[in-house]
Amino acid sequence: MLSHKETIFALSSGAVPAGLAVMRISGKDVPAVLAALIGGLPPPRRAALRSIRSRNGQVIDTGLVLLFPAPHSFTGENVAELHLHGGRAVVEAVHRELAEFPNLRPAAPGEFSRRAFENGKLDLIEAEGLADLIAAETEMQRRLAVEQSSGGLSSIYYGWSDRLTRARALIEAELDFPDEDDVPGSVSDQVWADVSRLIEELASHLQQLEAGEIIRDGFKVVIAGKPNAGKSSLMNALAKRDIAIVTEIAGTTRDVLQVDLSMDGYLVKLYDTAGLRDTDEVVEREGIRRAEKIITEADLLIFIEDLSTDSVRAEPPKGAVLVGTKSDLPRRSLRQYDLVISTKDGVGLDTLRGLIVQRLKAKVQPQSMAIPSRARHREALSTSLAALQASLIAPSRGLDLRAEDLRVASDALGRVTGRVDVENLLDVIFGEFCIGK
Numbered sequence: 466m467l468s469h470k471e472t473i474f475a476l477s478s479g480a481v482p483a484g485l486a487v488m489r490i491s492g493k494d495v496p497a498v499l500a501a502l503i504g505g506l507p508p509p510r511r512a513a514l515r516s517i518r519s520r521n522g523q524v525i526d527t528g529l530v531l532l533f534p535a536p537h538s539f540t541g542e543n544v545a546e547l548h549l550h551g552g553r554a555v556v557e558a559v560h561r562e563l564a565e566f567p568n569l570r571p572a573a574p575g576e577f578s579r580r581a582f583e584n585g586k587l588d589l590i591e592a593e594g595l596a597d598l599i600a601a602e603t604e605m606q607r608r609l610a611v612e613q614s615s616g617g618l619s620s621i622y623y624g625w626s627d628r629l630t631r632a633r634a635l636i637e638a639e640l641d642f643p644d645e646d647d648v649p650g651s652v653s654d655q656v657w658a659d660v661s662r663l664i665e666e667l668a669s670h671l672q673q674l675e676a677g678e679i680i681r682d683g684f685k686v687v688i689a690g691k692p693n694a695g696k697s698s699l700m701n702a703l704a705k706r707d708i709a710i711v712t713e714i715a716g717t718t719r720d721v722l723q724v725d726l727s728m729d730g731y732l733v734k735l736y737d738t739a740g741l742r743d744t745d746e747v748v749e750r751e752g753i754r755r756a757e758k759i760i761t762e763a764d765l766l767i768f769i770e771d772l773s774t775d776s777v778r779a780e781p782p783k784g785a786v787l788v789g790t791k792s793d794l795p796r797r798s799l800r801q802y803d804l805v806i807s808t809k810d811g812v813g814l815d816t817l818r819g820l821i822v823q824r825l826k827a828k829v830q831p832q833s834m835a836i837p838s839r840a841r842h843r844e845a846l847s848t849s850l851a852a853l854q855a856s857l858i859a860p861s862r863g864l865d866l867r868a869e870d871l872r873v874a875s876d877a878l879g880r881v882t883g884r885v886d887v888e889n890l891l892d893v894i895f896g897e898f899c900i901g902k
């Protein structure tokens with residue numbers, strides 16, 4: 466167990482004033498701090514009502530105090546929690562009192578979790594999951610984060626890591642002791658058969674990454690079309706808020722505007738863009754350049770057309786949903802639309818919401834929430850997959866080169882959870898085989 470020199474503290478609850486404020490303290494000086502503040506130690510892991518006193522004996526506040534002696538705490542260190550009344554002056558007085566202790570200092574962001582990681586209480590996936598859980602704003606983000614923070618995703622990687630470790634151990638054994646009776650010749654075949662099963666599992670796991678990213682980062686829906694089509698009016702209607710400026714002047718919107726929506730528990734990132742047209746106006750042209758950029762990043766493009774005008778119709782990009790708007794006005798367009806709406810009287814808006822959710826779910830159908838969701842996961846998992854695939858190509862290269870591929874795959878997988886170990890390779894070799902005699 467790592468023993469950090471300094472004891473750290475922070476307000477772990479939200480903004481004051483509030484009903485309660487939780488001050489968390491972690492490190493070896495926790496018992497001394499509690500002795501000074503409340504005159505002794507509360508029973509471990511039980512809430513105790515105590516008065517918290519400053520050095521001069523004045524009561525600062527009376528609240529519930531919790532002590533989690535090391536190593537059975539969130540960080541693995543001694544942890545105390547002071548459940549205070551959530552007033553600004555209360556929190557400030559306790560903060561001041563804590564800072565007076567010679568070995569105490571305010572915690573840096575994420576430092577409690579970092580110590581938990583260093584003490585083996587959390588792996589990297591769980592730590593990321595915890596950060597995502599705190600940031601989660603939609604139900605699906607919460608479910609994804611819970612699965613990651615509570616070890617559901619990690620356990621898949623540990624399972625794969627164990628199988629890889631076993632495979633490597635068997636190959637190493639074959640390399641070192643080719644004539645051993647205890648290592649049958651068919652062992653190698655079993656190893657490569659399991660490696661190819663691993664490849665399939667890893668590849669199908671990686672295919673879920675897009676779903677994970679969409680759940681975590683949001684489904685990007687971009688509204689595009691010609692100037693004055695009614696794009697900003699649609700953005701405001703879907704957001705039910707007056708976000709974008711709407712005027713009858715073509716070329717009103719220049720910047721890309723964005724709003725977060727929650728649809729069916731999913732985060733939808735809705736973008737409003739400058740109307741697309743040829744123009745010499747510098748600001749508008751920059752707006753159009755930005756619009757074109759975000760269009761290429763869209764998960765779903767809603768191409769808006771004013772069905773009441775008879776101007777030249779633009780060709781919507783492939784895959785876009787073609788929406789005719791201003792259906793409250795006389796129709797001049799003969800175009801076949803995917804959907805007809807009016808933001809003025811609300812016609813078709815629910816259908817459009819349904820269509821967005823349907824397109825979203827076509828991309829995101831998680832059978833389980835134990836799926837990757839970050840670029841970091843993608844990098845490490847694809848490196849591992851590529852090395853596993855390499856190990857199966859050209860067996861004639863020899864066992865030692867193929868064993869090296871497995872080592873690379875193993876290391877990459879270890880980086881996902883942050884637990885790269887070679888110790889258990891030795892354990893498997895010497896634990897399961899009677900090679901050494």
Ligand SMILES: Nc1nc2c(c(=O)[nH]1)N(C=O)[C@@H](CNc1ccc(C(=O)N[C@@H](CCC(=O)O)C(=O)O)cc1)CN2
Nearest residue numbers: 477487489510531533536537538539540541546586595
């Ligand atoms: N008051 C309070 N509520 C909280 C937290 C907290 O730190 N304090 N948490 C903070 O994120 C979350 C709960 N997570 C926790 C995770 C581990 C331990 C803990 O004491 N673990 C020990 C003992 C385990 C056990 O008794 O089963 C350990 O792992 O050894 C505590 C809270 C959410 N709610």
Ligand SMILES: Nc1nc2c(ncn2[C@@H]2O[C@H](COP(=O)(O)OP(=O)(O)OP(=O)(O)O)[C@@H](O)[C@H]2O)c(=O)[nH]1
Nearest residue numbers: 692693694695696697698716717718740791808809
């Ligand atoms: N009758 C009617 N008018 C609409 C509707 N939607 C938008 N408008 C009007 O059309 C004009 C342009 O609307 P905007 O939402 O600003 O259009 P835009 O596509 O964002 O335009 P730019 O930002 O200039 O590209 C405004 O005068 C709106 O009031 C609708 O459904 N019915």
Ligand SMILES: [Mg+2]
Nearest residue numbers: 696697717718
């Ligand atoms: Mg606009």
